[in-house]
Every structure is written in C-alpha cells, then in structure tokens.
Amino acid sequence: MSNMNDVSFDSLYCMFKGEPGTRKSTQALSFPAPQYWFSWDRKMTGIYLPMKKWGIDPKTINYDDYDDWNKAKVKLEQLQLNCPYKTLVFDSLTSMADMTLRQTVKMKYGLSRKSGQQAGKLIAGIAVNEIEDYNAESAALQELIALSKDICSFHKVNIILVAHVVQAEYRNTNTNVTHISRTIVTAGKKVAPKIPAYCGEVYHFNIKQSGGGFAVEEGGGSGNYSLLTEHTGDDFARSALGLDREIVFGDKPIYDTWIKPAITNLKNPPTTF
Numbered sequence: 001m002s003n004m005n006d007v008s009f010d011s012l013y014c015m016f017k018g019e020p021g022t023r024k025s026t027q028a029l030s031f032p033a034p035q036y037w038f039s040w041d042r043k044m045t046g047i048y049l050p051m052k053k054w055g056i057d058p059k060t061i062n063y064d065d066y067d068d069w070n071k072a073k074v075k076l077e078q079l080q081l082n083c084p085y086k087t088l089v090f091d092s093l094t095s096m097a098d099m100t101l102r103q104t105v106k107m108k109y110g111l112s113r114k115s116g117q118q119a120g121k122l123i124a125g126i127a128v129n130e131i132e133d134y135n136a137e138s139a140a141l142q143e144l145i146a147l148s149k150d151i152c153s154f155h156k157v158n159i160i161l162v163a164h165v166v167q168a169e170y171r172n173t174n175t176n177v178t179h180i181s182r183t184i185v186t187a188g189k190k191v192a193p194k195i196p197a198y199c200g201e202v203y204h205f206n207i208k209q210s211g212g213g214f215a216v217e218e219g220g221g222s223g224n225y226s227l228l229t230e231h232t233g234d235d236f237a238r239s240a241l242g243l244d245r246e247i248v249f250g251d252k253p254i255y256d257t258w259i260k261p262a263i264t265n266l267k268n269p270p271t272t273f
Contacts, residue, residue, distance in 0.1 A: 016160055023225045034086060036089070080154070148161075
C-alpha cells in the first residue's frame, strides 16, 4: 500500500499532441538525456537543428526505425529489465497504428482460412485491412501503454507519446447539439480517445498568432509556437505540475525552462500560502 508521501515527479508520463509541424518532437528532445526514440515516423532528421542549437550531444540521442509492432514489443520487454535511458519517446502513435495494420495485411498475404477462402481482403488487387485487423491495432496500443507504464514507474524514466490530431464532430442525439473538438489520430476510432486518460501530462501544441521564436507564416500572419496545459473545451490538455495554462515557448526548451522549475517547486513547496 502507498500513500501520498510516495508520490514522485522524478518521471513523467506525457502525451504531446497537435497538428504536424507544431514542434512536438522538438520539445520531446528537450527532456533529460540519454534518450531512446521509437521512430515510427522515420524523420529523425527533423530534430537535428534544434539538437545542435541546444547543444545536445548527438551520442545521447539513440533511436531505431520501426515498421511493425513485434519489433517494438521486443525492445520494450528488454527495457523492462534494463533501461539505461532517462527518456523514451514514441514518435508517433499515429504511425505506429498504421504500421500495426500494415503488419496484419502482410501476415495474411498468401494464406487461406479454414474454409479454404483466401485470407485478407483485396480491392482492385490491393490488400486492405478488414474489421478484425483493428482489434490488433487496439491490442498493440494497449500493450504499449502497459509496458511503458511499467518502465516509467520501475526505472523512473520519462515517457513521451507523440500523437497527431484531427478535428472531430460529436452530435448529442437527444439535444441535437453538436460539439467540435480535436482528437488524436489512430486508424481505429474507439481506441484513440482512451489513450490520453493514461497520461499524467497532456500538452496540446499549437501556433499562437504573435511572432518571434521559430516564426512561421500561417493564414497570412506570423505565429509563435505554444502549448496548452488545460482543457479548452475544444482541445483537451492537463498538467499536475502547476504550469501556466498556456506556454509560448518559441525556440526555448520546455523542460529546462518550465517543467524542471515546476518540479522543483513541487518538491520544495512554500511554507506559507
């Protein structure tokens, strides 16, 4: 049995979500090294410039490219026993789901069912996924959560799940009221909404129309990279660290600039309120 005196912020279980190009992977790089990346997106070149800018030793950033779930599972099971890293990054859950579904198609190719019918489904000669394949995607994502949670708690390792988002519309059939929000993207619709519930820190990355930092052009105006730590109604987010509701980070590393000081404050609370 544990009590609240056992609560520790030495390792965080995080989700970084947002549209492509909002610096989710870049800010994962800001967390303590050595790091290991499960690179499903296969775009490690994208963090090379911020790595150099922040003076991070390239030898402390380790990764493997993955094209199916089985290889990643073997690596996770190895890390359960021995994890020499301070941060594990899964980039991204979206690509992992796609690779898992691709794996199911490849495994069926050329096989037959008990009935003698060819396994799998073809459309215009192209192998496509069947409904049953989405159970494999759901199982793989659930197992990833379970294994990474175990590594996080036992080895005190930061976990970062990177995810893309898509706008979704929800209609209440009783009141006919429609709510529009952005939810993370996986191939199956049922598993995606569950994943953030396992994450203590959920940050929604976006672009604030202000200028400065890694300035970009969007919609005709300059913008600055930012993240939300609280739910807005449209974009869910949360934090247990006492962070500001919105952090405009520009080109600054969020871990050293905001997260590490917040953890220090939690460990050494003020004597008066």
